[in-house]
Amino acid sequence: xxxxxxxxxxxxxxxxxxxxxxxxxxxxxxxxxxxxxxxxxxxxxxxxxxxxxxxxxxxxxxxxxxxxxxxxxxxxxxxxxxxxxxxxxxxxxxxxxxxxxxxxxxxxxxxxxxxxxxxxxxxxxxxxxxxxxxxxxxxxxxxxxxxxxxxxxxxxxxxxxxxxxxxxxxxxxxxxxxxxxxxxxxxxxxxxxxxxxxxxxxxxxxxxxxxxxxxxxxxxxxxxxxxxxxxxxxxxxxxxxxxxxxxxxxxxxxxxxxxxxxxxxxxxxxxxxxxxxxxxxxxxxxxxxxxxxxxxxxxxxxxxxxxxxxxxxxxxxxxxxxxxxxxxxxxxxxxxxxxxxxxxxxxxxxxxxxxxxxxxxxxxxxxxxxxxxxxxxxxxxxxxxxxxxxxxxxxxxxxxxxxxxxxxxxxxxxxxxxxxxxxx
Amino acid sequence: xxxxxxxxxxxxxxxxxxxxxxxxxxxxxxxxxxxxxxxxxxxxxxxxxxxxxxxxxxxxxxxxxxxxxxxxxxxxxxxxxxxxxxxxxxxxxxxxxxxxxxxxxxxxxxxxxxxxxxxxxxxxxxxxxxxxxxxxxxxxxxxxxxxxxxxxxxxxxxxxxxxxxxxxxxxxxxxxxxxxxxxxxxxxxxxxxxxxxxxxxxxxxxxxxxxxxxxxxxxxxxxxxxxxxxxxxxxxxxxxxxxxxxxxxxxxxxxxxxxxxxxxxxxxxxxxxxxxxxxxxxxxxxxxxxxxxxxxxxxxxxxxxxxxxxxxxxxxxxxxxxxxxxxxxxxxxxxxxxxxxxxxxxxxxxxxxxxxxxxxxxxxxxxxxxxxxxxxxx
Numbered sequence: 001x002x003x004x005x006x007x008x009x010x011x012x013x014x015x016x017x018x019x020x021x022x023x024x025x026x027x028x029x030x031x032x033x034x035x036x037x038x039x040x041x042x043x044x045x046x047x048x049x050x051x052x053x054x055x056x057x058x059x060x061x062x063x064x065x066x067x068x069x070x071x072x073x074x075x076x077x078x079x080x081x082x083x084x085x086x087x088x089x090x091x092x093x094x095x096x097x098x099x100x101x102x103x104x105x106x107x108x109x110x111x112x113x114x115x116x117x118x119x120x121x122x123x124x125x126x127x128x129x130x131x132x133x134x135x136x137x138x139x140x141x142x143x144x145x146x147x148x149x150x151x152x153x154x155x156x157x158x159x160x161x162x163x164x165x166x167x168x169x170x171x172x173x174x175x176x177x178x179x180x181x182x183x184x185x186x187x188x189x190x191x192x193x194x195x196x197x198x199x200x201x202x203x204x205x206x207x208x209x210x211x212x213x214x215x216x217x218x219x220x221x222x223x224x225x226x227x228x229x230x231x232x233x234x235x236x237x238x239x240x241x242x243x244x245x246x247x248x249x250x251x252x253x254x255x256x257x258x259x260x261x262x263x264x265x266x267x268x269x270x271x272x273x274x275x276x277x278x279x280x281x282x283x284x285x286x287x288x289x290x291x292x293x294x295x296x297x298x299x300x301x302x303x304x305x306x307x308x309x310x311x312x313x314x315x316x317x318x319x320x321x322x323x324x325x326x327x328x329x330x331x332x333x334x335x336x337x338x339x340x341x342x343x344x345x346x347x348x349x350x351x352x353x354x355x356x357x358x359x360x361x362x363x364x365x366x367x368x369x370x371x372x373x374x375x376x377x378x379x380x381x382x383x384x385x386x387x388x389x390x391x392x393x394x395x396x397x398x399x400x401x402x403x404x405x406x407x408x409x410x411x412x413x414x415x416x417x418x419x420x421x422x423x424x
Numbered sequence: 425x426x427x428x429x430x431x432x433x434x435x436x437x438x439x440x441x442x443x444x445x446x447x448x449x450x451x452x453x454x455x456x457x458x459x460x461x462x463x464x465x466x467x468x469x470x471x472x473x474x475x476x477x478x479x480x481x482x483x484x485x486x487x488x489x490x491x492x493x494x495x496x497x498x499x500x501x502x503x504x505x506x507x508x509x510x511x512x513x514x515x516x517x518x519x520x521x522x523x524x525x526x527x528x529x530x531x532x533x534x535x536x537x538x539x540x541x542x543x544x545x546x547x548x549x550x551x552x553x554x555x556x557x558x559x560x561x562x563x564x565x566x567x568x569x570x571x572x573x574x575x576x577x578x579x580x581x582x583x584x585x586x587x588x589x590x591x592x593x594x595x596x597x598x599x600x601x602x603x604x605x606x607x608x609x610x611x612x613x614x615x616x617x618x619x620x621x622x623x624x625x626x627x628x629x630x631x632x633x634x635x636x637x638x639x640x641x642x643x644x645x646x647x648x649x650x651x652x653x654x655x656x657x658x659x660x661x662x663x664x665x666x667x668x669x670x671x672x673x674x675x676x677x678x679x680x681x682x683x684x685x686x687x688x689x690x691x692x693x694x695x696x697x698x699x700x701x702x703x704x705x706x707x708x709x710x711x712x713x714x715x716x717x718x719x720x721x722x723x724x725x726x727x728x729x730x731x732x733x734x735x736x737x738x739x740x741x742x743x744x745x746x747x748x749x750x751x752x753x754x755x756x757x758x759x760x761x762x763x764x765x766x767x768x769x770x771x772x773x774x775x776x777x778x779x780x781x782x783x784x785x786x787x788x789x790x791x792x793x794x795x796x797x798x799x800x801x802x
Contacts, residue, residue, distance in 0.1 A: 282798070286802075291795075291799070294792070297791070297792060297795040298788060298791050298792070300795060301742070301791035301792070301794045301795050302791065304794070304798070305718070305739050305742060305743055305791070305794065306714065308718075308739070309714040309715070309717050309718045309721075309739070309743060310714065312427065312717040312718065312720075312721050313713060313714060313717045315427045316427040316428060316717055318427075319427040319428040320428055323428060325428065329709060329713055330713060330717075333709070333710050333713060336706070336710055337710060337714065340710075388699070388703065390706070391699070391702065391703040391706035391707065392699065392702065392703075392706075394706035394709060394710070395696070395702035395703065395705055395706045396702070398706075398709065399682050399696075399702075399705055399706070399709060400682075400686075401682065401685060401686060401694075401696035401697065401701075401702050401705065402686065402693070402694045402696055402697040403697060404697050404698070404699065405693060405697070
């Protein structure tokens with residue numbers, strides 16, 4: 001791999017930023033006050049447009065800019081959680097009024113956000129949502145229910161996809177809103193999962209209110225806006241993990257950042273176990289003496305091979321992207337192969353653990369870790385697009401197979417759908 | 425380690441693929457399956473003379489092209505995709521690599537040019553009836569004689585053993601056990617005491633033979649080099665090259681199944697629109713792509729003399745065996761009744777997949793070897 005050459009622009013930008021940081025960065029400032037400085041200067045989101053808290057710099061310069069921040073240990077704008085998806089959505093589809101009201105407090109970290117898309121009756125078929133928004137002449141009145149809403153319990157604002165036209169075809173009857181989560185018509189309840197954690201929420205709307213000026217884009221354009229949010233969600237998945245690590249330094253501003261990260265990252269504590277913890281398989285096979293069992297050796301080999309080959313597949317996808325070649329099938333396969341790895345890992349952990357695989361908590365191997373793996377892995381093949389949906393995508397977009405004939409055309413009102421989920 | 429082909433490698437692949445499309449279409453495969461020799465000498469001359477593939481991984485000073493296992497594997501992928509009937513695996517992958525890894529330099533200079541030029545067809549006879557693929561299981565005896573060595577014993581599953589006229593045979597000195605006393609011996613095709621019999625095989629695109637050697641005159645090769653390490657390097661490279669051929673075949677099976685799923689109409693729609701078929705094809709693609717990634721990584725590692733090469737060879741072969749059998753079984757299934765007919769081409773690739781899944785060790789053997797090597801490295 002050749003070292004990328006440093007452009008004159010990068011040298012200039014780095015020098016400018018270095019000087020600005022030298023003049024402004026102080027660890028004993030409050031986190032919010034520092035971030036307002038970042039927003040005013042444009043250094044917080046340097047690739048955003050100048051009129052909206054950015055400097056209009058190319059995305060390619062971001063690694064160099066991050067490096068300058070890291071060199072002095074400077075904290076950036078608030079980036080973890082749903083907030084940046086909200087910002088990206090509003091930048092693309094929001095009015096100037098939306099951008100003025102919401103962007104600054106997103107970047108300062110003063111407001112947190114949640115995404116109100118999935119419903120009990122529409123998971124894979126996201127466009128089949130039945131939460132309704134009705135205009136009463138001055139404002140929108142919202143009734144219905146959302147599910148799997150991360151951070152709803154502390155969010156100030158929600159990105160809401162709701163049905164505004166029941167006679168239009170499914171995708172064309174949706175509209176997009178920003179809803180104030182702190183109002184009487186919004187009730188948030190934690191949703192307990194099969195692994196015992198409650199990382200997500202159910203959100204109930206009973207005559208909740210959205211002022212007319214909080215509608216994003218035109219009535220009926222909600223699906224298009226939601227697609228923007230989801231595209232950013234996929235693109236930012238890696239970055240979110242990186243930003244989720246707090247800096248180890250001491251000082252007021254770092255303490256405040258650590259608290260923010262702890263709040264946002266709390267729901268994700270079991271995510272490593274969800275992926276199967278392949279890293280534990282070989283050490284556990286050794287330490288338990290199960291390495292002598294030919295069945296364990298076979299299944300362990302399958303798992304290690306699958307896991308390693310999936311990394312090579314991902315690297316091939318990245319290589320193709322970097323060298324500007326047309327993307328092969330590798331990119332679309334990543335989500336599906338992760339499910340296979342997670343399931344194989346759970347089976348291997350169960351095989352290695354033997355009878356102890358029945359136990360949980362302190363009685364389970366690795367102080368509960370094995371039980372947590374066994375009970376968290378099923379999420380991998382469902383969350384973020386089920387394996388079945390991934391296979392449809394691979395079949396239709398990569399292999400160019402024909403689509404199944406649709407039976408959900410025509411007015412949404414006439415399409416069969418699920419009964420509401422009882423409010424327990 | 426790199427993860428994609430260079431433009432030159434892509435170009436090379438394109439040339440091999442075009443040649444095989446034009447000169448060795450499936451009609452030619454069917455003709456050779458039924459032929460006495462099992463391959464077309466004119467095609468072999470083209471592969472050797474026009475494309476120079478028989479010397480692709482042979483150093484230039486020995487008359488080859490001086491590329492590595494990566495390029496050999498590119499050719500192998502295309503041969504697997506086209507199901508070419510040619511003694512490439514026996515002569516170029518096995519015999520030529522055996523000479524490179526085991527023979528002395530003077531012997532290489534004497535024996536390689538005819539193989540590289542395609543004037544002679546080589547093969548390697550090491551495994552005996554029962555199919556233990558390790559050299560240490562070899563029972564054939566090499567007894568010193570006044571004018572060289574006499575070989576006594578039998579060999580089985582000898583790839584292109586009838587077509588070959590340059591036989592390389594593994595045998596051991598009397599009284600030796602395990603890896604001790606093993607050596608590589610050259611046997612002339614017309615040697616006294618050599619009896620060859622063609623074996624009946626499920627895959628008729630690649631012939632096999634059984635050899636019986638009775639006081640057969642032979643010449644020891646590579647007396648100045650360590651046989652065990654040379655043979656291990658040979659087997660790692662041959663295993664990776666076979667896995668490359670297998671993923672090429674798996675891609676062909678997948679492509680055929682996808683094409684058929686788009687054309688075949690049942691219940692008023694192409695069967696590829698049904699999720700039962702679509703999802704099967706998506707899983708086939710995933711498995712074939714994973715195996716392909718493993719093969720290419722292993723080939724690059726072997727060229728870099730990576731310490732993990734043996735482990736990666738087993739990784740590649742285990743995944744290629746599973747992926748190509750899965751592709752073969754599902755390709756027949758997706759073709760339905762027509763897929764079970766002789767006229768449909770799917771069974772040709774199915775039979776190669778079935779056979780190659782076992783050749784040089786099946787998936788279970790290579791998974792066990794992978795774990796044993798992982799343990800040894802710890």
